[in-house]
Amino acid sequence: MARVDAGDGGFVVELEQFQGPLDLLLHLIREQDIDIFDIPIAEITAQFLRAIEGVEALGLDRAGEFLELAATLIRIKVQLLLPRRVDEETGEWEDPRAELVRRLLEYEHFREAARRLAEAEAERARHFGRGFVQARPPKPVAAPLELSWDDLWAAIQRLAERTRKPAEHRVTRPVVSIQEKMALILEKLMELAQVEFFQLVRPFGDRVHAVVTLLAGLELTRQRYVLLRQREPFAPLWLYRRTQGERGGTRALEAPPAALAGGHAAPNGKAVNETGADR
Amino acid sequence: MKPAQIVEALLFASDAPLTVADLARADESLTEEAVEAAIQELRAEYERTGRAFQIYELAGGFQVLTRPEYAPYLDRFESVPQTARLSMSALEVLAIIAYRQPIGRAEIEEIRGVGSAGVLRTLQERELIEVVGRSEGLGRPLLYGTTARFLEYFGFRSLEDLPRPEDLPVVLRERQGPPPESGGTEQTSANGGGPP
Amino acid sequence: MKPAQIVEALLFASDAPLTVADLARADESLTEEAVEAAIQELRAEYERTGRAFQIYELAGGFQVLTRPEYAPYLDRFESVPQTARLSMSALEVLAIIAYRQPIGRAEIEEIRGVGSAGVLRTLQERELIEVVGRSEGLGRPLLYGTTARFLEYFGFRSLEDLPRPEDLPVVLRERQGPPPESGGTEQTSANGGGPP
Numbered sequence: 001m002a003r004v005d006a007g008d009g010g011f012v013v014e015l016e017q018f019q020g021p022l023d024l025l026l027h028l029i030r031e032q033d034i035d036i037f038d039i040p041i042a043e044i045t046a047q048f049l050r051a052i053e054g055v056e057a058l059g060l061d062r063a064g065e066f067l068e069l070a071a072t073l074i075r076i077k078v079q080l081l082l083p084r085r086v087d088e089e090t091g092e093w094e095d096p097r098a099e100l101v102r103r104l105l106e107y108e109h110f111r112e113a114a115r116r117l118a119e120a121e122a123e124r125a126r127h128f129g130r131g132f133v134q135a136r137p138p139k140p141v142a143a144p145l146e147l148s149w150d151d152l153w154a155a156i157q158r159l160a161e162r163t164r165k166p167a168e169h170r171v172t173r174p175v176v177s178i179q180e181k182m183a184l185i186l187e188k189l190m191e192l193a194q195v196e197f198f199q200l201v202r203p204f205g206d207r208v209h210a211v212v213t214l215l216a217g218l219e220l221t222r223q224r225y226v227l228l229r230q231r232e233p234f235a236p237l238w239l240y241r242r243t244q245g246e247r248g249g250t251r252a253l254e255a256p257p258a259a260l261a262g263g264h265a266a267p268n269g270k271a272v273n274e275t276g277a278d279r
Numbered sequence: 280m281k282p283a284q285i286v287e288a289l290l291f292a293s294d295a296p297l298t299v300a301d302l303a304r305a306d307e308s309l310t311e312e313a314v315e316a317a318i319q320e321l322r323a324e325y326e327r328t329g330r331a332f333q334i335y336e337l338a339g340g341f342q343v344l345t346r347p348e349y350a351p352y353l354d355r356f357e358s359v360p361q362t363a364r365l366s367m368s369a370l371e372v373l374a375i376i377a378y379r380q381p382i383g384r385a386e387i388e389e390i391r392g393v394g395s396a397g398v399l400r401t402l403q404e405r406e407l408i409e410v411v412g413r414s415e416g417l418g419r420p421l422l423y424g425t426t427a428r429f430l431e432y433f434g435f436r437s438l439e440d441l442p443r444p445e446d447l448p449v450v451l452r453e454r455q456g457p458p459p460e461s462g463g464t465e466q467t468s469a470n471g472g473g474p475p
Numbered sequence: 476m477k478p479a480q481i482v483e484a485l486l487f488a489s490d491a492p493l494t495v496a497d498l499a500r501a502d503e504s505l506t507e508e509a510v511e512a513a514i515q516e517l518r519a520e521y522e523r524t525g526r527a528f529q530i531y532e533l534a535g536g537f538q539v540l541t542r543p544e545y546a547p548y549l550d551r552f553e554s555v556p557q558t559a560r561l562s563m564s565a566l567e568v569l570a571i572i573a574y575r576q577p578i579g580r581a582e583i584e585e586i587r588g589v590g591s592a593g594v595l596r597t598l599q600e601r602e603l604i605e606v607v608g609r610s611e612g613l614g615r616p617l618l619y620g621t622t623a624r625f626l627e628y629f630g631f632r633s634l635e636d637l638p639r640p641e642d643l644p645v646v647l648r649e650r651q652g653p654p655p656e657s658g659g660t661e662q663t664s665a666n667g668g669g670p671p
Contacts (some may be wrong), residue, residue, distance in 0.1 A: 019564055020589035065589050106586055108644045113570035116638040124630035126543035128292035130490050149433050154606055155370030160448030288527035288545035293554045305548045331484035349484035352501045
């Protein structure tokens, strides 16, 4: 499962072999000798999304982690399509990729440290201590106990931390699949010609739902069932129904005036970008 | 690698006494005769170089042990008080029992999400907890409570002295009404509460 | 009885590293200097007589272990205890804790991009990490650090023996101000830092 033959890239990844989304992303970058300080986000995002197809099979918690990074990549991709913002003080371009690069390098640092530890572990495992040390009959008396209330209190706190978490997960993270969200979007668009993204997510009020709904929207865009439009980053994201006839073409039904140009800058100067159609 | 060196490494690291046949399995080149010769060679060498250990033949086979004349040093070494500490798991179970006593194993394991039988035994050996009764529930499981020794350790006069701060975790707060899981945890024997 | 013989007897009777101070407690005649000299003497003797074991410095103490070249013979013996290797996730979490200790769970998860509660628990059970305090931050989360057992397990004398950060891939300084996306990257230390 989760095996990908990238038609263009020509490499294959097994999702299970990765420690998490950063590990996978780093693999895609390093495998292709990509300059980490100049990541071609559109290309890498497409590869990443292909690699995590079938991610649900990993179970919900792990799937959510991969989907979260997918959402981050998509957001960076969108930001890169906008006119460059320049920092007023330094006069430098604020690269939307900077934080991701910092995280990747930090993760790579520790991943390498972990590999060095594995080497040390293997080397140490070649030394054996005394297996059997009963030189004389063992002493029946146990060592006196050292115990303080602080110790016990630390245990109580740890218990509290541990017993609290799983309950939250159980309540707030029901199983979500992309298919389910695709159905939800199409159902909404039977009634309405357009729907705002957060109306689809709000009833669930959870980050995993948001990410999966976004991915479902992207998938439907790719299949030309819907159009996904956003005026600018952080502006409301709208999904538009496409009619049967239009599915052959590219024009959206009832697209807002600003989006009609179809380009990345509208006549009024406001940025408009189209998300989706990754391939 | 000489046969004597291989035999030495094995005797040193093994968890149990090894027979000549066991030792000969370590390498294709080793025969039982070679192993016996190696043991004799090592014994003579340990004797000659004044090693503090020797190879002894016991019922189960051969074993490296410290020579008896060093026992006083080892005793002395061990008699210097070294204190033992409870593991994090043991502390957790102790905390649960202290606040929720009388309580059965199943309930403790439910709270912690892991098996706790070994830890309960350790705490009983340390005389920090004891069986205080049996539940009325299915199988009449044992119920645990803390001991007088437990109170001594922490300098409490009675369980009333246990701190009950605001941030005491929910799982350690006393239950209102019947417990959610088993039927009833009524005790048969004396109270699990205060020290006897 | 020569000091070297007493020290040898103690090292052979222990299955964990002993510090110089531990060893010196065995007899009034032993000073820490005498113990150190004895260890050097024994090491040279083991070398010269081709013993299959040697005295290694681990976690601030000394322990007799077999030499690595005998591992192939020992690996096939069931009576020689072997420990299960750590998973890559466990090694990642350990590496982060080793270099950034004391560190809380949220920060570890931020660096790895994945949940790490289960791994932390495993590492605590194997006594490779322990709770060393609490952060001043919101909810006063627990902070973790490595144990002496960690050093022993990896064959390190101290945290100084960890791979030097300069030999690992570079870490950028953290950007100023809040990150553009989640805002969840609250980090206290800026770079990979060395072991404390």
